[in-house]
Amino acid sequence: MQIEFRHDRTRNETPPPSPLPHAEPLTPDYRAKPWGRRDGLQAPDDAQPLGEVVFDAARSGLVIKWLQTSEPLSIQVHPQHGPDRKHEWWYVADARPGAYLHLGLKHPATRAEIRRAAEDGALPQMLRRIEPAVGDMFFVEAGAIHALGPGLTVIEVQEPSDVTWRLHDYGRPRELHLEQGLREAILDPRPLTPTPAAAAPFRVALETLTPDQRVTLTAPRAGVAVAQGGGAFGERRYEPYQCWEVGGSLSIRAAEPTVLIVAEPQETQMDEDAPWRARQ
Ligand SMILES: O=P(O)(O)OC[C@H]1O[C@](O)(CO)[C@@H](O)[C@@H]1O
Numbered sequence: 001m002q003i004e005f006r007h008d009r010t011r012n013e014t015p016p017p018s019p020l021p022h023a024e025p026l027t028p029d030y031r032a033k034p035w036g037r038r039d040g041l042q043a044p045d046d047a048q049p050l051g052e053v054v055f056d057a058a059r060s061g062l063v064i065k066w067l068q069t070s071e072p073l074s075i076q077v078h079p080q081h082g083p084d085r086k087h088e089w090w091y092v093a094d095a096r097p098g099a100y101l102h103l104g105l106k107h108p109a110t111r112a113e114i115r116r117a118a119e120d121g122a123l124p125q126m127l128r129r130i131e132p133a134v135g136d137m138f139f140v141e142a143g144a145i146h147a148l149g150p151g152l153t154v155i156e157v158q159e160p161s162d163v164t165w166r167l168h169d170y171g172r173p174r175e176l177h178l179e180q181g182l183r184e185a186i187l188d189p190r191p192l193t194p195t196p197a198a199a200a201p202f203r204v205a206l207e208t209l210t211p212d213q214r215v216t217l218t219a220p221r222a223g224v225a226v227a228q229g230g231g232a233f234g235e236r237r238y239e240p241y242q243c244w245e246v247g248g249s250l251s252i253r254a255a256e257p258t259v260l261i262v263a264e265p266q267e268t269q270m271d272e273d274a275p276w277r278a279r280q
Contacts, residue, residue: 019220019221019247019248020247020248021234021246021247021248021249021250021251022234022246022247022248022250023224023233023234023236023244023245023246023250024244024245024246025236025238025242025243025244026055026056026057026064026223026242026243026244026245027055027056028053028054028055028243029053029054029055029056030043030044030047030050030052030053031047031050031051031052031053031054032046032047032048032049032050032051033049033050033051033052033073034049034051034071034172034174035049035051035069035070035071035072035073035150036048036049036050036051036052036068036069036070037049037050037051037068037069037070038050040068040153041053041066041068041153041241049070050068051067051068051069052065052066052067053065053066053241055223055225055243056160057223057243057245057263058160059221059245059247060202060221060222060223060245060263060264060265061159061160061201061202061265062157062158062159062160062202062223062263062265063157063158063159063160064155064156064157064158064223064225064243064261064263065155065156065158066093066153066154066155066156066225066241067148067152067153067154067155067156068152068153068154069148069149069150069151069152069153069154070150070151071150071170072102072124072147072148072149072150072170073147073148073149074147074164074166074167074168074169074170074172074174075102075118075123075124075127075145075146075147075166075167075168075169076145076146076147076164076165076166076167076181077143077144077145077146077164077165077167077180077181077184077185078140078142078143078161078163078164078165078184079142079143079161079163079165079184080142080143080184080186083161084161084163085142085159085161086142086158086159086161086163086164087139087140087141087142087158087159087196087197087199087200087201087202088139088140088142088156088157088158088159089137089138089139089140089156089157089158089195089196089200089202089204089263090137090138090140090148090154090155090156091135091136091137091154091155091156091157091204091206091225091227091261092132092133092134092135092136092137092138092152092153092154093134093153093154093155093227093228094134094152094153095131095132095133095134095136095151095152095153096150096151096152097151098131098150098151099131099132099149099150099151099152100129100130100131100132100149100150100151101129101130101132101138101146101147101148101149101152102124102127102128102129102130102145102146102147102149103127103128103130103138103140103144103146103192104127104128104144104145104146104186104189104190104192105126105127105128105145105186105187105188105189106126106127106128106189107126107189108187108188108189109126109187110187111182111185111187113126114126114145114167114182114185114187115178115182117168118167118168118176118178118181119178121168121170123145123167123168124147124168127145127146127147128189128192130192132152136194137194137195137204137206138192138193138194139193139194139195139196139197139200141186141190141197141200142159142184143184143185143186144186144190145167145181145185145186155225155227155261157202157204157223157225157261157263159200159201159202164177165177165180165181165184166181167181167182167185201265201266202263202264202265202266203263203264203266204261204262204263204264205261205262205264206259206260206261206262207252207258207259207260207262208257208258208259208260209229209231209252209254209257209258209259209260210254210257211254211255211256211257212253212254212255213253213254213258214251214252214253214254215251215252216249216250216251216252217246217249217250217252217262218248218249218250219246219247219248219262219264220247220248221245221246221247221264221265222245222246222247222262222263222264223243223244223245223246223262223263223264224243224244224245224246224260224261224262224263225242225243225260225261225263226238226239226240226241226242226243226244226258226259226260227240227259227260227261228240228257228258228259229254229255229256229257229258229259229260230254230255230256230258231252231253231254231255231256231258232252232253232255233246233250233251233252234250234251
């Protein structure tokens with residue numbers, strides 16, 4: 001998938017004034033899920049099968065998660081409005097053979113049709129089914145009917161809401177929320193977009209570094225997920241599966257081929273003059 005990020009990566013520009021450079025690793029919160037896996041990321045025994053590693057990037061107003069799946073998640077909807085609104089964005093870090101995800105309706109549908117399909121198990125067939133490759137990215141608009149499928153490891157950037165309305169859960173004995181989910185659901189197909197829409201209060205960018213490459217990342221505050229590689233933020237070593245909160249003009253030195261997901265809050269509109277930029 002060809003993706004264009006709107007951040008600048010320039011040699012000659014003077015970055016805007018920024019706070020002192022800093023980089024702090026975020027504390028992982030390991031959560032067991034019925035759709036999780038025992039053979040992926042390391043986690044304590046009481047968090048098995050591990051579904052999510054949650055990092056609260058509170059200073060950036062964002063939450064970043066690593067998700068790993070062996071079964072489909074619930075077919076779900078997140079609120080579109082108010083303090084519980086949850087736009088989310090996915091980066092596919094690993095996809096096993098047969099992995100898939102569902103995102104949005106294939107055709108326009110009524111609430112009654114969706115309700116019936118949720119109740120009789122036909123809802124997956126109404127949804128767009130995607131077999132993603134490593135590196136694919138998806139914006140999951142609040143209100144979109146969606147579900148990660150099995151065989152995936154995904155980095156998710158999301159608004160700090162924990163509200164998920166489950167429409168269908170493949171017979172698992174968890175609570176469903178048909179009324180709330182139907183109220184919030186988007187009822188027509190929308191184009192797939194790899195980057196967050198302008199209405200989302202965050203933006204993301206992918207920074208790919210070769211061994212020994214050095215860049216300066218300038219941002220007032222950002223959450224950074226290490227999708228791959230190793231190196232140092234300033235003097236502090238980073239490793240895969242970590243998330244950090246960074247800010248200021250921070251020097252990054254890659255020791256190994258590195259992929260970083262940089263997530264930054266933004267007020268509303270996508271700003272052409274990106275507030276963060278990496279310089280070589
Ligand atoms: O209801 P389930 O299947 O546990 O899924 C909830 C999870 O799905 C996600 O919204 C990903 O789509 C996660 O942020 C959330 O924790």
